[in-house]
Amino acid sequence: MRIAIVSDIHGNLTAFEAVLADLRQTSPDLIFHGGDLADSGASPVEIVDRIRDLGWRGVVGNTDEMLFAPESLTEFASHSPKLQPMFAAIEEMAAATREALGEGRLAWLRSLPRVQMHGPMALVHASPESLWRAPAPEAGDAELESVYAPLGQPVAIYAHIHRSYIRNVSGLTVANTGSVSLSYDGDRRAAYLLLDDSRPSIRRVEYDVEREITALSACGLPHADWVANMLTTARPQMP
DSSP: OEEEEEOOOTTOHHHHHHHHHHHHHHOOSEEEEOSOOSTTSSOHHHHHHHHHHHTOEEOOOHHHHHHHOTHHHHHHHTTOGGGHHHHHHHHHHHHHHHHHHHHHHHHHHHTOOSEEEETTEEEESSOSSOSSOOOOTTOOHHHHHHHHGGGOSSEEEEOSSSOOEEEEETTEEEEEOOOSSSOSSSOOSEEEEEEETTEEEEEEEOOOHHHHHHHHHHHTOTTHHHHHHHHHHTSOOOO
16 A cells, blocks of 8 residues: 655645645555644645645644644743744744634644554654654654654654654654655755555655745735745744
């Protein structure tokens, strides 16, 4: 069986449409999403509606939680006082996205589970214990095993960090999907994960970044220039 996991779309309709076109070529039997669907992009409503219409099963992400439970951002931000200017910008963007989505879509995001299981695969957004914290690609084997072995499956998939990788740790395969939008690895292309009979591979998909930046400029999202800079550089930046 071939399974695709598509995550961290962040309201980027241009990148999402490019990924959908690539999925038509790879023809997976089943598609999951890994959360972080709407925030920080020009098209949050369109993305949520498309995912719902497609009927993809998936998990809740930290920015999804931030939209339906704003206190989750406040709590996370309280541990990093030096980053308050960044978190203030994130909250302004979240407030605009929250208003655009409306209560029905927020309720749907609230209904998403934290874990999806299918065959040998377990999918979480960040880690089993947290939507907000996850190991980096440079994490040691012991950390990966301690975080993802409790899922009890031989293949553990997560997203959140916007940097795809695949590791084998003591018989456990740990893979990160990368992100459809806002790549942080220096490669502006969208990323998603394919599992072919439990063997993971990363797909990278070209899309028109400048077109998405134009959409951002026109959509009225606060701090759109900050998001545009990250799309351009494929690196995390401060606002």
